[in-house]
Amino acid sequence: MARAPRPFTPKVVTANDLLEGDVVYLTEDDQWTRRLSEAEIITDEAHAQLRLLHGERQPEVVVGVYLADVSQGDNGPEPTHFREDFRRTGPSNYPHGKQEVSAHV
Amino acid sequence: MYKYSEFDDAFLAQRNAQFRAQVERRISGALTEDEFKPLRLMNGLYLQLHAYMLRVAIPYGTLSSAQMRQLALLAEKWDKGYGHFTTRQNIQYNWPKLRDVPDMLDALAEVGMHAIQTSGNTIRNVTADHFAGAAQDEIADPRPYAELIRQWSTDHPEFQFLGRKFKIAVTGAPHDRAVIKAHDIGLQVVEQDGERGFRVLVGGGLGRTPMIGKVIRDFLPENDILPYLEAILHVYNLLGRRDNKYKARIKILVHETGIDEIRDRVEAKFVEIRPEFSGSDMDVLAEIQDYFAPPAFTDKPLDAYQEAYDSDPVFRAWVDTNIAPHKAEGYGIVTISIKAHGETPGDATADQMRLMADLAEAYGHDELRISHEQNVILPHVHKADLPAIHAALKEARLATANLGLISDIIACPGMDYCALATARSIPIAQEIATRFDELKLEHEIGELKLKISGCINACGHHHVGHIGILGLDRAGVENYQITLGGDATEDAAVGTRTGPGFSAEDIVPAIERLVRAYLEVRDSPGETFLQTYKRLGMDPFKTALYEEEAKADAA
Ligand code: HEM
Numbered sequence: 001m002a003r004a005p006r007p008f009t010p011k012v013v014t015a016n017d018l019l020e021g022d023v024v025y026l027t028e029d030d031q032w033t034r035r036l037s038e039a040e041i042i043t044d045e046a047h048a049q050l051r052l053l054h055g056e057r058q059p060e061v062v063v064g065v066y067l068a069d070v071s072q073g074d075n076g077p078e079p080t081h082f083r084e085d086f087r088r089t090g091p092s093n094y095p096h097g098k099q100e101v102s103a104h105v
Numbered sequence: 106m107y108k109y110s111e112f113d114d115a116f117l118a119q120r121n122a123q124f125r126a127q128v129e130r131r132i133s134g135a136l137t138e139d140e141f142k143p144l145r146l147m148n149g150l151y152l153q154l155h156a157y158m159l160r161v162a163i164p165y166g167t168l169s170s171a172q173m174r175q176l177a178l179l180a181e182k183w184d185k186g187y188g189h190f191t192t193r194q195n196i197q198y199n200w201p202k203l204r205d206v207p208d209m210l211d212a213l214a215e216v217g218m219h220a221i222q223t224s225g226n227t228i229r230n231v232t233a234d235h236f237a238g239a240a241q242d243e244i245a246d247p248r249p250y251a252e253l254i255r256q257w258s259t260d261h262p263e264f265q266f267l268g269r270k271f272k273i274a275v276t277g278a279p280h281d282r283a284v285i286k287a288h289d290i291g292l293q294v295v296e297q298d299g300e301r302g303f304r305v306l307v308g309g310g311l312g313r314t315p316m317i318g319k320v321i322r323d324f325l326p327e328n329d330i331l332p333y334l335e336a337i338l339h340v341y342n343l344l345g346r347r348d349n350k351y352k353a354r355i356k357i358l359v360h361e362t363g364i365d366e367i368r369d370r371v372e373a374k375f376v377e378i379r380p381e382f383s384g385s386d387m388d389v390l391a392e393i394q395d396y397f398a399p400p401a402f403t404d405k406p407l408d409a410y411q412e413a414y415d416s417d418p419v420f421r422a423w424v425d426t427n428i429a430p431h432k433a434e435g436y437g438i439v440t441i442s443i444k445a446h447g448e449t450p451g452d453a454t455a456d457q458m459r460l461m462a463d464l465a466e467a468y469g470h471d472e473l474r475i476s477h478e479q480n481v482i483l484p485h486v487h488k489a490d491l492p493a494i495h496a497a498l499k500e501a502r503l504a505t506a507n508l509g510l511i512s513d514i515i516a517c518p519g520m521d522y523c524a525l526a527t528a529r530s531i532p533i534a535q536e537i538a539t540r541f542d543e544l545k546l547e548h549e550i551g552e553l554k555l556k557i558s559g560c561i562n563a564c565g566h567h568h569v570g571h572i573g574i575l576g577l578d579r580a581g582v583e584n585y586q587i588t589l590g591g592d593a594t595e596d597a598a599v600g601t602r603t604g605p606g607f608s609a610e611d612i613v614p615a616i617e618r619l620v621r622a623y624l625e626v627r628d629s630p631g632e633t634f635l636q637t638y639k640r641l642g643m644d645p646f647k648t649a650l651y652e653e654e655a656k657a658d659a660a
């Protein structure tokens with residue numbers, strides 16, 4: 001039986017910052033941002049591969065580059081899996097990580 | 106106390122300088138991540154979900170107050186003011202920055218500590234009973250053996266590239282507090298006809314395929330320990346599977362080959378290599394044993410202690426729950442719970458670490474231990490000093506009287522930190538502890554070991570929990586599987602699954618139903634949860650978990 005091609009789910013390029021270890025996302029203008037809401041949403045498979053490659057070519061800036069599933073929300077990309085939700089927020093037992101940063105802003 | 110000399114100062118300094126240069130080369134781009142990763146792992150540096158993590162070895166869980174203070178300093182200076190003590194008798198720092206790690210390693214070296222070899226397919230940090238040298242039921246202090254094994258295995262050329270990591274645990278007492286049956290090799294000191302030796306177990310382990318270790322030798326004379334271990338490792342190196350990482354542990358080899366054939370091969374190899382051991386290893390052992398000589402115990406009047414015990418119910422509850430019998434007259438073993446209700450199991454702040462160091466210095470012969478149950482121990486305390494210790498601990502929220510009770514939970518970092526996790530474990534532990542504290546039931550429930558892992562790697566020992574909880578990812582939602590009847594002691598057993606798992610919202614009520622069912626069906630308050638489970642089996646618990654839930658849904 002022929003399988004229908006699965007529709008491409010939107011993605012962001014994400015990684016950890018080499019020096020801080022903090023979660024980062026690739027923006028449309030080739031910056032690494034700490035906020036998922038500022039990440040570039042990629043809706044095309046071929047473009048996703050290009051953007052992934054672009055991230056992977058910066059080993060002196062980031063580590064562990066990969067494509068993460070997202071959905072389009074009102075404020076930019078939203079995680080579709082709880083793991084990515086924790087990554088963009090921080091741990092749940094202390095207000096550390098990104099929650100700490102956003103609390104100060 | 107023993108001055109740990111795994112690596113001399115010069116070696117540590119050189120190793121740290123080397124890593125500092127590697128970090129610089131990674132930052133400059135001269136090293137790729139693929140090149141750097143094995144180097145950082147060798148130095149205890151992992152990349153987690155939100156940050157790097159540095160894992161520092163605490164050999165056989167033994168620390169001096171100066172070392173504990175240094176751990177506090179690291180927490181304050183380079184982390185967020187706390188550290189996480191783990192079931193492997195390590196401490197993990199969850200927030201170091203890459204550039205700071207070389208400084209952290211230098212600071213550790215100042216007190217003879219390091220993060221070396223806590224990763225890789227080598228013989229890992231040998232663990233021992235956390236009550237070593239103090240327990241009333243002990244035949245011999247297991248730490249000299251652990252230390253001998255460590256000295257022999259560290260940088261042993263044959264054992265640097267094993268099929269998989271290899272874990273050894275040693276207990277000197279019949280009551281097993283070191284979970285030796287869940288280690289690749291477990292050693293129990295025994296005596297036979299006045300001669301000292303070991304009962305040797307092999308092939309235990311948790312993880313995705315949990316196995317209880319099997320006896321390979323009922324009695325091995327003390328002198329033969331190293332050649333016998335070498336024979337086991339040799340057989341493992343020769344026969345163990347290297348094609349599949351999940352099948353590479355010795356437990357799989359023992360399981361697939363059968364303990365009898367493994368024994369035959371080990372015994373044959375043992376006979377062959379034994380003459381190569383001249384006995385100088387036993388001279389080394391004697392030297393190590395001198396270092397581990399017990400402190401000079403003293404005699405003090407116990408009147409004030411007795412009066413506090415009789416008049417202060419909070420103090421009495423703490424003594425009854427957290428103090429274990431000591432081999433020396435008038436002494437006790439103090440377990441400081443770092444599991445205050447609602448806190449993260451195993452976490453201690455820098456201030457708490459310093460206080461515990463101060464107490465160890467003032468009252469505890471300058472010695473601290475880290476237990477695999479993620480608590481801190483003052484192994485040698487005169488009971489006369491307990492009221493003062495309790496008062497100081499209370500101030501620091503360290504006087505929780507919950508040892509061995511349902512809120513004394515082992516929990517791995519889970520998805521709050523760990524990159525491998527499939528679900529969170531810490532918040533589940535926090536909620537269960539908080540709930541049972543609200544119910545004020547835990548002392549009535551009595552001994553109950555609850556253990557939680559955030560994935561199948563089983564770092565939280567869930568398989569051997571009386572109640573085990575395993576967090577999984579079921580179609581993008583956290584789901585918690587329950588096992589019952591696990592046991593981490595000399596009667597080690599792997600728990601049995603109750604059935605379908607529960608959501609993050611439903612898992613705490615499910616545990617409550619389970620425990621209430623136990624309270625209803627136990628034959629007396631003296632029958633523990635585990636005993637009731639063994640007597641009645643799964644049925645009453647399944648009913649409580651699933652039928653009552655169905656009823657509630659229908660209502
Ligand atoms: C957070 C970073 C951690 C990572 C990446 C990690 C990874 C792993 C992996 C992959 C295994 C399975 C190994 C195998 O079966 O061959 C394992 C086993 C184990 N881990 Fe961890 N772990 C972490 C933290 C911890 C912590 C915090 C503890 C203690 C609370 C711990 C204690 C253990 C134990 C006791 C085992 C042994 C299971 C066995 O006997 O097979 N780990 N770990």
Ligand code: SF4
Nearest residue numbers: 517523526559560564
């Ligand atoms: S059991 Fe899994 S989630 Fe927990 S620390 Fe180990 S690897 Fe991480």
